Amino acid sequence: MSTNGAQTPAAAGSHRLLEVRDLRTTFQTPRGPLVAVDGVSLDLDRGETLGIVGESGSGKTVLSRSIMGLLPGRGTLLEGSVRFDGRELVGASEATLRSMWGPRIAMVFQDPMTSLNPVHRVGQQIAETLRLHLKLSKRVANESAVTLLTQVGIPEPKIRARCFPVQLSGGMRQRVMIAIALACGPELLLADEPTTSLDVTIQAQILDLLDEAQRIRRMAMILVTHDLGIVATRTDRIMVMYAGRVAELAPTKRLFANVRMPYTEALLSSTPRMADASHTRLRAIEGRPPDLVRRPSGCAFSPRCLYATDRCHEEAPPLVADPGEPDHLYACWHPRGVAPVTLTAGASRVG
Amino acid sequence: MARYLATRLAALLGIVFIISIFCFLLVHMLPGDPSQSILGFSWTPQSGHQYDAQNGLTGPLVHQYWYWLQHVLHGNLGSSIYGTPVSTLIGSELKVDAAIILYSQVLAFLVAIPLAVQASKKPGGALDAGSSSITFAFYCLPGFILITWFLQLLTVQHHIFPGVDSQPFPPGAGFFTDLWTSLQVLFLPSFIVALGTLAIYYRFLRAEMGNTLQEDFITVARSKGLTTNRILWGHALRPSSVPVLTSTGNNVALLITGLFIVEYKFGLQGIGSELVQAVGSKDFRVVQGIALVSALIIVIVNFAIDIITTFVDPRIARA
Amino acid sequence: MRDEVAAAYAGTIPAPERAAGVVPAPAPEEAPKPRAKRKPLGVTFWVCIGWLSLIVFAAVFAPLLPVQDPNALNLFAGPNQGPSWHHLLGTDQLTRDVFARAVFGTRTSLTIAVSATVIGMTVGATLGMLSAYARGRFDAALSFFMYCGLAFPAIIAVIAILDFWGRSQLHVILVLSLFSVPLIYRLIRAATLSTATKEYITAARSQGATSPRVLFHDIFPSVAPSILVYTIFTLGGLIAVEGALSFLGFSVSPPTPSWGNMINDAGNDLGATLAFKLGPALALFLTLVALFTVGARLQARFDPGEARL
Numbered sequence: 009m010s011t012n013g014a015q016t017p018a019a020a021g022s023h024r025l026l027e028v029r030d031l032r033t034t035f036q037t038p039r040g041p042l043v044a045v046d047g048v049s050l051d052l053d054r055g056e057t058l059g060i061v062g063e064s065g066s067g068k069t070v071l072s073r074s075i076m077g078l079l080p081g082r083g084t085l086l087e088g089s090v091r092f093d094g095r096e097l098v099g100a101s102e103a104t105l106r107s108m109w110g111p112r113i114a115m116v117f118q119d120p121m122t123s124l125n126p127v128h129r130v131g132q133q134i135a136e137t138l139r140l141h142l143k144l145s146k147r148v149a150n151e152s153a154v155t156l157l158t159q160v161g162i163p164e165p166k167i168r169a170r171c172f173p174v175q176l177s178g179g180m181r182q183r184v185m186i187a188i189a190l191a192c193g194p195e196l197l198l199a200d201e202p203t204t205s206l207d208v209t210i211q212a213q214i215l216d217l218l219d220e221a222q223r224i225r226r227m228a229m230i231l232v233t234h235d236l237g238i239v240a241t242r243t244d245r246i247m248v249m250y251a252g253r254v255a256e257l258a259p260t261k262r263l264f265a266n267v268r269m270p271y272t273e274a275l276l277s278s279t280p281r282m283a284d285a286s287h288t289r290l291r292a293i294e295g296r297p298p299d300l301v302r303r304p305s306g307c308a309f310s311p312r313c314l315y316a317t318d319r320c321h322e323e324a325p326p327l328v329a330d331p332g333e334p335d336h337l338y339a340c341w342h343p344r345g346v347a348p349v350t351l352t353a354g355a356s357r358v359g
Numbered sequence: 360m361a362r363y364l365a366t367r368l369a370a371l372l373g374i375v376f377i378i379s380i381f382c383f384l385l386v387h388m389l390p391g392d393p394s395q396s397i398l399g400f401s402w403t404p405q406s407g408h409q410y411d412a413q414n415g416l417t418g419p420l421v422h423q424y425w426y427w428l429q430h431v432l433h434g435n436l437g438s439s440i441y442g443t444p445v446s447t448l449i450g451s452e453l454k455v456d457a458a459i460i461l462y463s464q465v466l467a468f469l470v471a472i473p474l475a476v477q478a479s480k481k482p483g484g485a486l487d488a489g490s491s492s493i494t495f496a497f498y499c500l501p502g503f504i505l506i507t508w509f510l511q512l513l514t515v516q517h518h519i520f521p522g523v524d525s526q527p528f529p530p531g532a533g534f535f536t537d538l539w540t541s542l543q544v545l546f547l548p549s550f551i552v553a554l555g556t557l558a559i560y561y562r563f564l565r566a567e568m569g570n571t572l573q574e575d576f577i578t579v580a581r582s583k584g585l586t587t588n589r590i591l592w593g594h595a596l597r598p599s600s601v602p603v604l605t606s607t608g609n610n611v612a613l614l615i616t617g618l619f620i621v622e623y624k625f626g627l628q629g630i631g632s633e634l635v636q637a638v639g640s641k642d643f644r645v646v647q648g649i650a651l652v653s654a655l656i657i658v659i660v661n662f663a664i665d666i667i668t669t670f671v672d673p674r675i676a677r678a
Numbered sequence: 679m680r681d682e683v684a685a686a687y688a689g690t691i692p693a694p695e696r697a698a699g700v701v702p703a704p705a706p707e708e709a710p711k712p713r714a715k716r717k718p719l720g721v722t723f724w725v726c727i728g729w730l731s732l733i734v735f736a737a738v739f740a741p742l743l744p745v746q747d748p749n750a751l752n753l754f755a756g757p758n759q760g761p762s763w764h765h766l767l768g769t770d771q772l773t774r775d776v777f778a779r780a781v782f783g784t785r786t787s788l789t790i791a792v793s794a795t796v797i798g799m800t801v802g803a804t805l806g807m808l809s810a811y812a813r814g815r816f817d818a819a820l821s822f823f824m825y826c827g828l829a830f831p832a833i834i835a836v837i838a839i840l841d842f843w844g845r846s847q848l849h850v851i852l853v854l855s856l857f858s859v860p861l862i863y864r865l866i867r868a869a870t871l872s873t874a875t876k877e878y879i880t881a882a883r884s885q886g887a888t889s890p891r892v893l894f895h896d897i898f899p900s901v902a903p904s905i906l907v908y909t910i911f912t913l914g915g916l917i918a919v920e921g922a923l924s925f926l927g928f929s930v931s932p933p934t935p936s937w938g939n940m941i942n943d944a945g946n947d948l949g950a951t952l953a954f955k956l957g958p959a960l961a962l963f964l965t966l967v968a969l970f971t972v973g974a975r976l977q978a979r980f981d982p983g984e985a986r987l
Contacts, residue, residue, distance in 0.1 A: 382831075
């Protein structure tokens with residue numbers, strides 16, 4: 009385990025809200041074991057927002073579900089450690105996890121069209137979790153559900169609560185999803201591509217809603233997305249994932265200012281900008297993400313990297329801290345903007 | 360939604376109407392004369408004619424049909440050639456069939472639903488594979504084979520159940536006695552019918568549960584911290600129920616007259632047997648009456664199922 | 679793909695590395711994705727096909743096979759005898775050879791069921807597809823009549839027609855076909871509807887494809903698997919129905935054997951041997967099992983979404 013001391017310095021003795029160490033998720037597939045998340049570590053404090061960015065197949069969704077423990081049981085292996093408020097979640101019993109899902113950790117899912125049960129009324133779906141975890145009576149739960157609907161910005165909440173999901177638009181359904189997630193006042197919210205399926209015009213509203221909820225409740229939030237534009241303004245730190253591993257991790261402003269990993273650089277440069285002239289060519293990153301069942305040795309990005317060298321193809325670079333900025337981590341033999349590093353595997357881990 | 364249901368209802372009534380016409384035509388195509396059946400040896404052309412005239416059996420078919428229809432719309436289904444009013448006849452016999460259908464479907468549901476739900480907990484597990492195989496075997500074993508075997512074994516040789524020709528609804532008994540006797544007498548036939556329908560319901564439900572459990576909203580339900588049983592019964596079952604309900608509608612429709620085999624072998628006097636006898640003796644009124652009533656029941660049952668499915672799955676009428 | 683990658687970044691890879699051919703093989707993802715492995719049909723499937731072939735063989739070649747005459751009276755052997763070398767399943771109460779009757783019974787039952795299925799399928803499927811494709815008033819009218827057909831108490835017609843026209847194989851076939859048409863129509867129409875409304879059909883039409891062409895070229899291939907599967911299930915159903923009818927004496931008249939009336943005979947006769955009681959019933963059961971297993975496997979193969987988790 010040569011990589012990944014992706015911790016930021018912790019005050020001695022206290023524990024953070026979320027501490028993930030060397031999390032590894034392996035799926036059994038017909039072709040062999042597939043390592044979707046390969047030794048990821050991260051920390052999160054209350055009230056902090058972490059953005060996780062990556063292409064499809066980078067492992068970001070699997071990561072968020074692994075942290076929560078929401079993976080399908082069969083054929084899945086979860087290794088490593090996830091400590092939530094000091095409590096170990098990996099290997100915890102189903103009952104323990106269930107008692108935490110809702111009141112302490114909650115998730116907002118990607119596709120509002122399929123995430124709501126079509127045969128239950130919307131208010132009922134919110135009230136259900138209130139009655140289960142907060143032990144509210146039916147009447148109080150229903151009233152609280154209406155209140156929550158108001159808080160997420162749904163007009164005529166009393167009427168809407170009696171509606172079925174099929175009667176609501178996509179944006180409204182996503183607001184309902186958020187209401188469900190926030191209902192029991194969780195301390196950690198995992199938002200898995202919450203706006204990907206929505207119109208651009210609605211996206212901003214939903215994101216603002218999440219921001220506000222987080223601010224009011226001092227919730228920690230992990231925002232998973234493939235859209236750099238979203239994380240640029242709404243996160244405290246950003247983690248870039250590639251092929252199941254952490255490629256780069258830094259406070260948001262620093263990431264954009266001092267990009268280190270070529271992958272991140274490529275991502276940034278492929279984002280179209282408002283300021284560009286209208287006929288500017290879109291730049292895409294050539295190639296495709298690697299096959300996670302048969303991982304090539306060496307850096308996973310090397311086949312597509314502009315600056316790849318022999319070493320990159322042979323040896324996977326460890327995740328190290330930037331000498332000048334201790335909270336900026338990356339895994340690259342030839343980081344951008346820094347003098348060529350003469351690192352050997354296992355050196356210079358900040359811990 | 361009301362409009363949807365109203366148009367359905369109108370269409371269904373139209374169907375009943377058309378069916379009655381076809382039945383009428385069909386039975387009249389057959390050779391033979393009801394007056395011959397009833398008068399037997401004393402039949403002469405004149406007495407035959409007289410009988411016909413008295414019972415609206417003369418004249419062009421259209422007139423005859425109209426005669427019958429008019430009476431029906433006033434609630435009079437006419438009388439059998441043997442004198443009993445058709446409505447009484449049907450009333451008492453329908454009870455037998457209705458009872459068998461009710462008992463068998465309840466039994467089928469009581470077994471199929473919990474079995475399918477439990478089996479979907481562990482797909483491919485012992486319960487799942489076992490249930491699939493066993494129900495499949497039931498499905499492939501046509502009822503009439505079972506009847507022969509069971510009858511021999513359980514009524515003749517061992518007297519566990521009342522034998523053939525027992526009365527499920529002895530005249531003059533109170534409701535609870537009726538219930539008890541009918542349960543005893545009709546258990547075996549209901550059981551046999553249930554076995555076949557059980558297989559269909561299990562198969563449909565299990566397949567649909569399998570599909571539903573892969574939907575996103577089930578993962579969301581898990582993330583709310585709900586227990587597995589709660590998810591299966593409260594969240595997955597309802598969206599999966601529509602195919603089963605539709606097939607229930609079909610089954611009931613088929614069974615109404617299809618119970619004939621069961622009735623015949625168990626010596627029960629139900630609608631099916633009555634129908635066969637009536638066609639044989641050219642008892643037009645009875646045939647028409649039964650055809651009308653059974654078509655009506657089929658249509659009503661299907662309509663009821665339609666309504667129920669819109670409640671079970673709101674997507675159907677509201678989307 | 680590999681060449682493109684190399685070409686695009688040729689200018690940036692330092693020359694020595696390039697010359698040494700260091701650019702690694704493209705990850706398998708870059709090659710065209712291999713087809714998802716098809717579920718193998720399995721041993722059970724082929725065993726069932728084997729049994730069905732046997733049955734069909736027996737049915738087709740019955741008169742040529744070295745079995746006894748099914749209607750001959752074997753007075754030497756006597757009634758209700760158990761299995762013996764001469765009479766593999768013994769004799770029935772009229773001293774006829776049970777095995778021979780079973781074999782010939784196969785012939786009767788299968789001829790009726792297969793013919794009825796073929797006719798019912800042809801008519802029902804064609805109407806169903808046309809109806810689903812044409813939509814509009816034609817569809818509405820046809821569906822209405824088919825629904826009438828479904829709700830019609832079939833028993834009446836069966837009895838009436840068979841009594842009226844007499845009982846022969848042909849008549850039974852016609853009656854069975856007649857009543858299977860509405861069911862098949864409904865099923866095929868539903869299957870076609872889900873295809874006909876898909877976008878690619880609209881696309882084909884917008885490119886000027888004429889209706890018959892669209893129907894055969896685009897719709898039929900999607901519906902064909904359903905048709906095959908439903909044919910198999912219908913066949914099974916009709917075998918069972920024919921069995922029931924002949925059980926009650928409503929199919930072919932004696933002495934022609936068919937599975938149904940043999941089962942009835944065995945049930946009625948108190949002295950019937952176990953072989954007689956079980957033989958035809960088992961044949962019927964196994965045939966249905968085989969048929970439905972084949973149908974189910976094919977269905978699972980054609981529609982992986984419905985297969986097991």
